[in-house]
Amino acid sequence: MATNGAVNESVFLRACRGEDVAHTPVWFMRQAGRSLPEYRKLREGIPMLEACRTPELICEITLQPVRRHNVDAAIFFSDIVVPLAAVGVDVDIVPGTGPVVAEPIRDMAAVERLRDLTEEDVPYITQAVRLLRDELGATPLIGFAGAPFTLASYLVEGGPSRTHAQTKALMYGAPEVWHALCERLAAITSRFLRVQIDAGANAVQLFDSWAGALSLADYETFVAPHSTRVLSSVEGLGVPRIHFGVGTAHLLTAMGEAGADVVGVDWRTPLDKAAGLVGGRAVQGNLDPCTVMAPDAVLEREVRRILAEGKAAPGHIFNLGHGVLPETDPDALTRTVELVHEHSAR
Numbered sequence: 001m002a003t004n005g006a007v008n009e010s011v012f013l014r015a016c017r018g019e020d021v022a023h024t025p026v027w028f029m030r031q032a033g034r035s036l037p038e039y040r041k042l043r044e045g046i047p048m049l050e051a052c053r054t055p056e057l058i059c060e061i062t063l064q065p066v067r068r069h070n071v072d073a074a075i076f077f078s079d080i081v082v083p084l085a086a087v088g089v090d091v092d093i094v095p096g097t098g099p100v101v102a103e104p105i106r107d108m109a110a111v112e113r114l115r116d117l118t119e120e121d122v123p124y125i126t127q128a129v130r131l132l133r134d135e136l137g138a139t140p141l142i143g144f145a146g147a148p149f150t151l152a153s154y155l156v157e158g159g160p161s162r163t164h165a166q167t168k169a170l171m172y173g174a175p176e177v178w179h180a181l182c183e184r185l186a187a188i189t190s191r192f193l194r195v196q197i198d199a200g201a202n203a204v205q206l207f208d209s210w211a212g213a214l215s216l217a218d219y220e221t222f223v224a225p226h227s228t229r230v231l232s233s234v235e236g237l238g239v240p241r242i243h244f245g246v247g248t249a250h251l252l253t254a255m256g257e258a259g260a261d262v263v264g265v266d267w268r269t270p271l272d273k274a275a276g277l278v279g280g281r282a283v284q285g286n287l288d289p290c291t292v293m294a295p296d297a298v299l300e301r302e303v304r305r306i307l308a309e310g311k312a313a314p315g316h317i318f319n320l321g322h323g324v325l326p327e328t329d330p331d332a333l334t335r336t337v338e339l340v341h342e343h344s345a346r
């Protein structure tokens, strides 16, 4: 088992801290998932949330993309709704759809039924992180959680939504209920991240995947205070914090100010422009997930463009601008890693 020193000196953690690196680190959101035949085989007949509660499965699924692609970081196999299920929310993950909540939260009575999370609620998280730390050697492990807004949008809508209309109706029509809900979600999320860090996670990512649905004014009023509370709760632990959202070109400055060490950028904003918006923080991204499936010359051109743009920030972690698409050829992801390492070698 590698010492903490080897992990702390990994190119991934050095880039998160804005330190010089031998090459640009690369990993992929959703690297542990349906793009891998070995994932689909292992998951056969096992419901998603059951897999997320089984340490040996969490460990093996997390390791699969690390072995196959030679990425520079592992992301913990879990899901953003795992802590909600752990405190008794009736939520399931429907393949091809995502989280579905049986009783959407629309009033204060429902908010008050949402209890806090304790470490005892998620023993499988602690067990899985410890197993992974033993298995991963010098490869850092990224823990994660969903941000209050993205979690709230699933709880209020009852499932995925294009418009987040119910969420915004609650936000505008009953702000006291909205803020009470997000305060509880921030506490649950803070605890969920802390459990992963205490067990050995080397960095954490806060996924606010749906924050792009909001105006900057609404983000600052209804979301930023709660995301800041989460990111502040894990500050000063020597664990870099990555803050990510989709469609967030207009929110990047606010997302950096919420307390991130690294801001994840989707594929729509060039990283050199993003670097100027995030107050001297490192950036992560931002290949269009579809470009992985483009002809090799196009893929290579885009990798080189993103690496050049990433130089404008003190640190750059190469990633996609959102998760790996399930239909992605795994060999194309391995090729993407090769190109990043080849074209960024110092």
Ligand SMILES: Cc1c2[nH]c(c1CCC(=O)O)Cc1[nH]c(c(CCC(=O)O)c1C)Cc1[nH]c(c(CCC(=O)O)c1C)Cc1[nH]c(c(C)c1CCC(=O)O)C2
Pocket (backbone or CB within 6 Å): 028, 029, 030, 031, 032, 033, 034, 043, 048, 075, 076, 077, 078, 079, 080, 081, 093, 094, 095, 096, 097, 098, 099, 144, 207, 209, 323
């Ligand atoms: C919005 C969101 C969710 N979950 C997550 C987010 C934020 C990241 C993002 O924006 O994609 C976070 C997540 N979910 C999962 C991971 C770990 C895997 C990894 O990123 O490598 C992570 C980081 C496992 C998973 N979570 C889910 C899968 C697919 C489950 C399967 O069918 O195997 C995986 C690998 C299910 C899930 N869970 C969720 C959705 C939208 C889906 C996909 C529904 C579908 O297309 O089937 C909620």
